[in-house]
Amino acid sequence: MTAAVQVFHEQGVEKTTLGDIARTAEVPLGNVYYYFKTKDLLVEAAVDAHGSQLHTLTAHLDELPDPAARLRALVAGWVDQRDTAARFGCPFGTLATELDKRDGGPDQATAKVMRALIDWTESQFTQLGRPDAHDLAIELVAAYQGMSVLTHTLRDPDLMARQGRRLQDWIDTLA
Template sequence: MTDSESAATAQAARSSRSGRGGKRERLVRAAVQVFHEQGMEKTTLGDIARTAEVPLGNVYYYFKTKDLLVEAAVDAHCAHLDALTARLDALPDPAARLRELVAGWVDQRATAARFGCPFGTLATELVKRDDGLDQVAAKVMRAQLDWVESQFTQLGRADAAALAVELVAAHQGLSVLTHTLRDPGLMAAQGERLQAWIDGIAGR
């Protein structure tokens, strides 16, 4: 478990002891988990309540509709991305940050093989809608692209935006293939290639 994940777990434990905030936190964590494991459309509020170990009636106290819970799950993904990039920004140079980003993807290869990318699978469902939730999902993906672009910019690349798209698209494509083929080794092998690609761009 990373330092940021440990801090998040500790915060969640404190929230759980605080009553109302604890139930809401558990519901959001459960929504993120269940949306990832079985898809947003197939998931019911009952599924989330059971996973969160919260009475179904309490769900409506915090979230009047399923869409509000979806928004909260997207916000949780955004918070996770913020915590991840803050941790990566502590590393000494942009190439090291990008390599560590890829290493994190590889570390999640078993999960990707079973369920796909945690946020990518949700985003794929949300972009089919035109009720605003599609734009909420795009916000998180854009934030990731912007951070990756900033790393390539710091490496002096004039084509930083294109390189960011290439790297993030490679991850999403790898997640789909890893999930479809149920082959975590694919993510591991291609992760090494992506890290070598980053080193080449950095002139190493």
């Protein structure tokens, strides 16, 4: 599954074959087919893996002492991935965008994962006492997706670092 998530991110779903995933995972192709009869089943599992990664991340962030610190740590984690974003874009955002273009694709599953990020972010702003928590959550997630697209398009990891600092400063003004 880790190999599938990586290869889908680096190559895109349409360009990826099950053979590519088997090579990256260093397993025989038959092993991939044993667990995933079609690429679509593997794509669905990759979306689920992103959801699991988000759940693990937010559970870890929830251990931090206050919501502003959690939000700043979320942004810091995004910035830490700036070199990857410059090369391939946002791991989940690019997958969601690509899958949304497919007929019968798992767009509802990707929307569920994106909503989970927005809901968690909204809960942090709510804990900060913000009556506009939902709008702020949308703004933060949209800012990340935007800076990720620009970082990738311009191949400029420093852009993400600068925008990340801006977002962290913005969070401080809201706390």
